[in-house]
Amino acid sequence: MEVRVFIIGMGLIGGSLALSIKSAHPNTTMIGYDINQDELKMAKKLGVVDEIAEKIAIGARNADFIFIAAPVNETEAIMMELSEIPLKTNVIITDTGSTKGKIVSSAACLREKNITFIGGHPMAGSHKSGVFAAKSILFENAFYLLTPTEDVQETHIESLKRLLGGTKAKFLLISAEEHDYLTGVISHLPHLIAASIVHQAEKSSRSQELVSRLAAGGFRDITRIASSSPQMWRDILLHNKTVMIDLLEEWKNEMDAVQNMLVHENSQAIFDYFHIAKQFRDLLPSKEKGAIPAFYDLFVDIPDYPGVISEITGFLAKENISITNIRIIETREEVYGILVISFQSESDRQLGIECIRKYSNFDITVGP
Ligand SMILES: NC(=O)C1=CN([C@@H]2O[C@H](COP(=O)(O)OP(=O)(O)OC[C@H]3O[C@@H](n4cnc5c(N)ncnc54)[C@H](O)[C@@H]3O)[C@@H](O)[C@H]2O)C=CC1
Numbered sequence: 052m053e054v055r056v057f058i059i060g061m062g063l064i065g066g067s068l069a070l071s072i073k074s075a076h077p078n079t080t081m082i083g084y085d086i087n088q089d090e091l092k093m094a095k096k097l098g099v100v101d102e103i104a105e106k107i108a109i110g111a112r113n114a115d116f117i118f119i120a121a122p123v124n125e126t127e128a129i130m131m132e133l134s135e136i137p138l139k140t141n142v143i144i145t146d147t148g149s150t151k152g153k154i155v156s157s158a159a160c161l162r163e164k165n166i167t168f169i170g171g172h173p174m175a176g177s178h179k180s181g182v183f184a185a186k187s188i189l190f191e192n193a194f195y196l197l198t199p200t201e202d203v204q205e206t207h208i209e210s211l212k213r214l215l216g217g218t219k220a221k222f223l224l225i226s227a228e229e230h231d232y233l234t235g236v237i238s239h240l241p242h243l244i245a246a247s248i249v250h251q252a253e254k255s256s257r258s259q260e261l262v263s264r265l266a267a268g269g270f271r272d273i274t275r276i277a278s279s280s281p282q283m284w285r286d287i288l289l290h291n292k293t294v295m296i297d298l299l300e301e302w303k304n305e306m307d308a309v310q311n312m313l314v315h316e317n318s319q320a321i322f323d324y325f326h327i328a329k330q331f332r333d334l335l336p337s338k339e340k341g342a343i344p345a346f347y348d349l350f351v352d353i354p355d356y357p358g359v360i361s362e363i364t365g366f367l368a369k370e371n372i373s374i375t376n377i378r379i380i381e382t383r384e385e386v387y388g389i390l391v392i393s394f395q396s397e398s399d400r401q402l403g404i405e406c407i408r409k410y411s412n413f414d415i416t417v418g419p
């Protein structure tokens with residue numbers, strides 16, 4: 052049976068889903084729609100979609116599955132449009148938005164017409180946007196949260212999961228409310244805090260020009276997510292406003308408590324603060340992909356001679372191993388290596404280790 056999948060929003064997530072669905076179900080006909088014609092043409096050119104639809108109504112009419120992979124506030128308007136046009140009776144509509152409460156309640160317009168809507172959120176991504184950055188393995192080992200309402204039939208949830216088998220993600224069913232609290236804690240608040248640390252550094256840099264120069268390395272790493280799309284994060288924050296206001300209140304109280312420890316030079320409390328954080332963090336799963344992707348880094352202790360970096364990238368290229376980033380760190384504290392190579396997955400990092408060991412005797416340390 053030929054399955055037609057219609058994806059609305061052909062960016063990073065829509066494109067990556069299209070590629071991973073196609074990898075497991077090559078007979079699927081993938082149709083794409085985007086308000087941005089350039090993005091849509093690029094999706095066709097890259098082979099991410101088989102067909103492009105000029106209007107939502109055209110792509111939607113024969114679709115068996117419809118994915119809305121647009122910004123969260125656009126998703127609500129798109130659902131409204133879908134509720135007003137003729138669709139196949141058994142169509143399953145889902146979305147990929149980073150928030151679920153507002154979207155799932157707005158989906159009432161679909162439920163009223165007996166159209167199945169299953170809220171979805173593949174919890175992996177990147178600070179990059181656009182179909183050009185799409186890749187079929189983006190969701191491998193990541194959690195894929197589904198938030199079906201009680202009226203959704205089990206068989207429809209199973210069909211959606213089967214279609215998404217190629218993502219190699221781990222599906223979890225939770226309520227939209229739980230979703231928004233959990234993602235608020237582990238994704239939305241960290242993005243806000245990363246932006247706030249960058250703001251603080253930027254303000255300091257106005258009077259201290261060394262700030263920007265010294266902010267390379269570790270500072271860049273922990274604030275990487277502050278380079279994410281400002282539009283996307285504006286929309287997410289506004290959608291998850293209630294949860295975020297509560298979390299920010301807790302964060303402010305937490306910072307007040309730390310400030311108090313310092314004012315009173317409460318050395319034991321400061322030690323405990325770091326110690327308890329370390330214990331909890333050290334126990335977090337390291338193999339699973341979370342909302343904020345891990346860095347699969349390798350530290351290679353290289354001798355200082357001309358051409359050594361191209362030598363190493365040459366070994367990796369010879370074995371067809373992709374890297375996502377390469378840089379030199381100037382400090383030798385803690386990690387014994389100065390060349391940092393980032394890979395997009397744990398398996399690529401393992402291949403990288405084997406490859407560098409095969410062609411050289413440089414010391415390698417695996418990143419945290
Ligand atoms: N970027 C990430 O890491 C993740 C994003 N998400 C969610 O997935 C959704 C898509 O995000 P990305 O793919 O990263 O964004 P993106 O910016 O790469 O792609 C979004 C696409 O939607 C299109 N679009 C905007 N309004 C539209 C409309 N009314 N109709 C049709 N197309 C429209 C844009 O032109 C763009 O091509 C968002 O809701 C986001 O919250 C979920 C997981 C991870």
Ligand SMILES: O=C(O)C(=O)Cc1ccc(O)cc1
Pocket residue numbers: 148149173174175176177178238276279342343344
């Ligand atoms: O790398 C990053 O910037 C991310 O944090 C990826 C991400 C962004 C939004 C999501 O809803 C889930 C994952």
